[in-house]
Amino acid sequence: xxxxxxxxxxxxxxxxxxxxxxxxxxxxxxxxxxxxxxxxxxxxxxxxxxxxxxxxxxxxxxxxxxxxxxxxxxxxxxxxxxxxxxxxxxxxxxxxxxxxxxxxxxxxxxxxxxxxxxxxxxxxxxxxxxxxxxxxxxxxxxxxxxxxxxxxxxxxxx
Numbered sequence: 001x002x003x004x005x006x007x008x009x010x011x012x013x014x015x016x017x018x019x020x021x022x023x024x025x026x027x028x029x030x031x032x033x034x035x036x037x038x039x040x041x042x043x044x045x046x047x048x049x050x051x052x053x054x055x056x057x058x059x060x061x062x063x064x065x066x067x068x069x070x071x072x073x074x075x076x077x078x079x080x081x082x083x084x085x086x087x088x089x090x091x092x093x094x095x096x097x098x099x100x101x102x103x104x105x106x107x108x109x110x111x112x113x114x115x116x117x118x119x120x121x122x123x124x125x126x127x128x129x130x131x132x133x134x135x136x137x138x139x140x141x142x143x144x145x146x147x148x149x150x151x152x153x154x155x156x157x158x
Contacts, residue, residue: 022089027092
């Protein structure tokens with residue numbers, strides 16, 4: 001897709017990467033977002049799941065908090081973020097970053113964003129603007145949540 005496009009005169013291409021995604025995902029917020037998704041589906045199809053939101057919250061917390069992991073015969077407990085050993089970790093991280101991605105759609109200068117694509121914790125952008133617009137977007141995105149911070153990398157080839 002990108003290779004087939006010719007860059008416009010003022011178009012800049014760059015990517016943003018979340019710093020240490022899994023250890024910075026706010027677990028309770030991510031669980032809350034996951035429960036919202038499940039309950040919305042349940043509202044459309046009552047047979048989808050019989051559990052209520054309170055029970056789901058307890059199950060999520062059991063599955064992703066206080067999970068020990070081992071390294072050289074030592075057990076460790078992660079202090080914050082989603083537990084790397086949990087099968088739900090990547091799902092909750094995805095749900096939370098998708099939530100951040102949806103907030104970007106309300107960015108003041110949204111009209112400058114020509115392309116925005118995400119893969120896990122990397123976001124790719126093409127904007128119609130100048131370097132200061134990239135910096136402004138990065139600053140704005142880094143204010144969306146106090147735990148989630150992005151770093152920027154300019155892409156050299158279109």
